[in-house]
Amino acid sequence: MRAYEFPVKVTPEGRLELPSALLKLLPSSQVVRVIILINEPTDLEEQAAWSRLTAEQFFSGYSEANTVYDRI
DSSP: OOOOOOOOOBOTTSOBOOOHHHHHHSOTTOOOOOOOOOOOOOHHHHHHHHHHHHHHHHHHTOOGGGGGGGGO
């Protein structure tokens, strides 16, 4: 079994654009096995997302009745 690794873009239609050099190497009319790897968010991106969610959830529970605590 051979393996080829290369970056591809996903088109707006959801298709993968394979490099033409690779297409020349693939045998026609044969089933191939495909493994797709995507980048996961970095720790900083994930931490920022959690911070946003925490702030959103905190402020969604804030009401006018809580203004009494603002004067403390």
